[in-house]
Amino acid sequence: MKHWRAIAQAYGLPLTAGELDRIAPSLEALEEAFRPLIGDLTPGLEPCIEFSALEDAE
């Protein structure tokens, strides 16, 4: 589990304990779902930074 309080502090985000309690479970769940997806990424797969719904035909 990530230390969300420390990350928030490092970012200079003044979260109260209540605010942190509210967001930490969501972030943790997202982290758990997202982390395994990254393992399959190949270096040649570039990000959709300038997004187009039909990349090759535009």
Place this chain on the structure above:
Amino acid sequence: MTIRHAAGQLRAGRVSAVELATEALARIDRGNARLNAFITVTAEQAMHQARQADSELAAGHDRGPLHGIPVAVKDLFATRGVRTTAGSKVYENWIPATDAAVVEKLRSAGAVMLGKLNMHELAYGITSANPHFGAVRNPWNAEHIPGGSSGGSGAAVAARMVYAAMGSDTGGSIRIPASFCGTAGLKPTYGRVSRYGALPLGYSLDHMGPLTRTVRDAALVLNSIAGYDRRDGTSSRRPVVDFVPEDGCGIRGVRIGVPRNFFFERLDADVESSVRAAIASAESLGAVVKPVTVPDMEALNVVARIVLLAEASAVMEPFRERRGEFGPDVLALLDQGRLLPATDYVNAQRLRRGMRREFDRLWSEVDCLFTPATPNTAPRIGDTTVRLGGRDEDVRLAATRLVRGINALGLPALSLPCGLGGSRLPIGLQIVGPAFEETLILRVGAALEDAGIHIPPCPID
């Protein structure tokens, strides 16, 4: 009455634009205190525009089917000289100097603007329980949410205050209120409609589109708002065609994909039976129904959430020191986005590209997909969970579950009403098509409407 019908009546001289606007303003006057659909009503401007429309039509200057038709826009579209709040405290006094592209186009089409519609704060949520301007209520049952974030748009169309309302859709925010309020709602392909002048939530996920009483009306509005705009860097140069389906349009031979996985899991029984009935109806019209396996939509939803969290927090970073001015749910999302590492955002965008390629392969098998728009009907205001498939699910995650991934793909998607649940609340069918194939999904939707897939008018007066 639909836009098509009203446009015919106007041209036949059986009604005037002033009469249409007067009637619409009277409905707003009667209903808005209860539904809270509008943040700002521009009655004086509307009457001026209506008089102008009548004069122009009388002089033979016909701007097309929206000429003289009462419409309204979600309050994140910039309107010159008219306050534009995005449903937020931080923008509550912003009076834009220019119109959003969509507003320009609607004005140019002669539409009569009745005002600015309430919404979820910053378009960042699906309840439209706005902490600054009050909760929007569902016209079918005022104890229930209208969905969101374009909740005022859905409520105003369902309550027949306007013929069309513009919404925006970043993770389902047109299709969810369309589903919960029983209207048509179209999210066009990313790039089809300019985002210029719409306050952004997630740059790469934001789509602008109409909510209307019928599918053909959504097509009529799309005809007016689609097209290239150099002020939006992601605007497409694809030619704009006539999107309006012909009367009696057929769908014989259209290949409709019905997902085996994901989209029919954990649904209200009423939702599943109504959507399955719509599928059967399409088959009876000659469409070819094919079961398909869709790529990992749960993973796509995760990717879309990360992209949105990062982009929305980046958009709102200038307001970082004004924490007290955000509602608690929006603040929590902004904080989550701030804590994500940049590498997660970039990798989410990489995964998104890979998933789009996987999804593109589906279009060699089928022409469009049929799914429910939402797994349930509109929850009660204040509910934080819904029970689906024997387990409690966060209201926000449930409402976005079947629609959010489509934003990450940028594909066109239509929600149209296909039944009423046991609680007499509307159920939405979602039709998803390949990029820039709005014509096809609108044709399929119109054919279903012609075949009797619709719901009675909302019982409000």
